[in-house]
Amino acid sequence: PRFRRALPPVRQRPFLRVSGTGNTMVLSFDDGPDPRYTPAILSTLRQYGVRAMFFVCGEMAVHHPDLLREMADDGHVVGNHSWSHPLIPKLPPSRIRAELGKTSDVIERTLGSAPLWYRAPYGAWNRLSFEIGAELGMEPLAWTVDTLDWKEPGTATIVDRVLTGAAPGVVVLSHDAGGDRSQTVRALRAYLPRLLDEGYHLTVPRR
Numbered sequence: 510p511r512f513r514r515a516l517p518p519v520r521q522r523p524f525l526r527v528s529g530t531g532n533t534m535v536l537s538f539d540d541g542p543d544p545r546y547t548p549a550i551l552s553t554l555r556q557y558g559v560r561a562m563f564f565v566c567g568e569m570a571v572h573h574p575d576l577l578r579e580m581a582d583d584g585h586v587v588g589n590h591s592w593s594h595p596l597i598p599k600l601p602p603s604r605i606r607a608e609l610g611k612t613s614d615v616i617e618r619t620l621g622s623a624p625l626w627y628r629a630p631y632g633a634w635n636r637l638s639f640e641i642g643a644e645l646g647m648e649p650l651a652w653t654v655d656t657l658d659w660k661e662p663g664t665a666t667i668v669d670r671v672l673t674g675a676a677p678g679v680v681v682l683s684h685d686a687g688g689d690r691s692q693t694v695r696a697l698r699a700y701l702p703r704l705l706d707e708g709y710h711l712t713v714p715r716r
């Protein structure tokens with residue numbers, strides 16, 4: 510039989526931040542991968558030797574396995590963000606199971622191991638999503654600082670939101686797909702070196 514790690518407990522709410530020692534922060538990118546933006550984000554992270562989390566949608570991941578492998582090869586965490594980005598609490602149990610299960614399957618087929626983290630689209634969780642997530646071996650992770658980059662507020666505003674929100678344990682939410690994400694790409698190039706200068710250790714949670 511294949512090795513399976515113990516299933517996590519059924520949570521009642523998602524994690525909003527990460528615990529760790531020192532000035533640890535987590536950068537996370539949702540909704541991808543998108544070949545228009547994800548490669549630039551990966552390249553910037555690689556330039557600074559920084560690891561991040563990518564919560565991918567199954568319907569995107571299935572078309573871009575090469576980008577998934579690139580994420581994993583660089584040490585990033587690939588998490589489950591559902592198949593088609595629905596509002597989970599509006600779905601019947603069978604659809605929630607399919608949305609999360611099919612996405613975990615694609616990640617496992619591509620990378621050789623199933624994801625250990627998931628994030629509900631729109632941050633809309635319900636009890637069933639916690640139960641099904643745990644059954645699939647995943648912990649729920651939300652975020653602390655929302656850059657609202659999908660509203661395209663301008664690169665400077667995104668940079669400002671990250672630097673203002675920076676603190677130990679903070680999880681930053683951005684998006685590498687779902688629209689024009691060139692501001693997200695440019696903002697990362699600006700705030701990443703500044704966070705590092707300020708002494709933040711940008712990494713991924715341990716599980």
Ligand SMILES: [Zn+2]
Nearest residue numbers: 539540630631
């Ligand atoms: Zn999303």
